[in-house]
Amino acid sequence: MLKNIDTSNEDVKRELKEAKTRIEELEKKIALLEGHVPQKYPDVKFLGYKERKRILVTGGAGFVGSHLVDVLMTQGHEVIVVDNFFTGRKRNVEHWFGHRNFELIHHDIVNPLYVEADEIYHLASPASPPHYMQNPVKTIKTNTLGTINMLGLARRVGAKILIASTSEVYGDPMVHPQPESYWGHVNPIGPRACYDEGKRVAETLAYAYAKQEKVTVRVARIFNTYGPRMHVSDGRVVSNFIMQALQNLTITVYGNGKQTRSFCYVSDLVDGLLGLMKSNYNLPVNIGNPVEHTIEEFAMIIKNLVPGCRSTLSTSAAVEDDPQRRRPDITIAETHLSWTPKGCLSQCARHYLNYPVAHSTWSHQHATPLGQCRWTPWGVATHSLGSPGIDEDEVNGSIEDK
Ligand SMILES: O=C(O)[C@H]1O[C@H](OP(=O)(O)OP(=O)(O)OC[C@H]2O[C@@H](n3ccc(=O)[nH]c3=O)[C@H](O)[C@@H]2O)[C@H](O)[C@@H](O)[C@@H]1O
Helix, strand or coil: HHHHHHCCCCHHHHHHHHHHHHHHHHHHHHHHHHCCCCCCCCCCCCCCCCCCCCCECCCCCCHHHHHHHHHHHHCCCCEEEECHHHCCHHHHHHHHCCCCCEEECCCCCCCCCCCCCEEEECCCCCCCHHHHHHHHHHHHHHHHHHHHHHHHHHHHHHHEEEEEEHHHHHHHCCCCCCCCCCECCCCCCCCCHHHHHHHHHHHHHHHHHHHCCCCCCCEECCCCCCCCCCCCCCCCCHHHHHHHCCCCCCCCEEECCCEEEEEEHHHEEEEEEEHHHHHHCCCCECCCCCEEEEEEHHHHHHHHHHCCCCCCEEECCCCCCCCCCCCCHHHHHHHHCCCCCCCHHHHHHHHHHHHHHHHHCCCCCCCCCCHCCCCCEEEHHCCCCCCCCCCCCHHHEEEEEE
């Protein structure tokens, strides 16, 4: 091209010089950006355009959402994450920044969203009691208006939508274990109502849209879940007890500790959500681990997992409306999704124990399926974790994104 250009001409010389300077500036900017974007992504399968789906994950930067995003990305789908970063964090998905199949939208789903999608996983909502009680009106809006917006989007674009509901729809249950057919025992004006009733309305909305607007819906009732990327200031029992045990602080058992919970590891939950989305089953499905422990037993399990832990247990006044027993009946998930949780509590808790104490590597970790774990005194060798130590920022509860 330059052959026909008179490079002795002063104007051309000047233009070439300017262009060169501009190219140098751009090269510097590219180098700078490359420094921020991870060069190497986790392995992503290639899918042809017929198999590749465009999948929207609301709350995709949160604890559960980000693990789901990891699996969908590695399967080769195009994933759009929408999050308002109330409890979600960019660092949970930063290992995908810049990937051509990944998009992150900072948006609050209380406001309408217009995107194209084949499937929607609607996970957006705070899930930890102290978080959802902090702004109950906002929690109700997220679960009602937010769900209406997502169901409306599913209707407009013809997407299949999975609503993340909760074991909290059963309230303080009078039936144990809880089958999906149980209607629950919820205090509609209690401190947990913003979440419990919000999720119950979300379920009602899902089936109203299914009936009236022919939207294809799936409803997962998620039981207590734990794993990497749960914020250390999350306030739920697993992260509280682990952080207390690691620092030799008193383990704060609320009430007399005789209340029960059944804990599911996050990779098992994600498998259940994927299985439900794929299945033809359209009624609510419990996804949780049916192995039940009292909170007192659970405190001892965590204490015993931390070498040399000198923490003692304290009890206190019971939390208002705290469900006294919780254990999922997972017959439907086993029958219709062929799903059953694989993780056992002490192994998974040990696995998870590594993450909050090795914060620099925390956000990049996947919840490795247990079959792939190699155990070391501090957990999983495959994750090349740092030595135990506590991240000041995390412990002091610097939750700038809450
Ligand atoms: O982990 C979850 O997935 C669930 O967490 C909460 O439900 P909850 O069972 O109350 O969760 P936690 O706050 O972890 O409490 C579990 C039990 O431990 C007790 N607890 C909690 C924290 C603590 O420091 N000490 C303690 O004894 C609580 O009183 C409660 O009895 C949410 O409300 C659910 O939506 C969510 O699905």
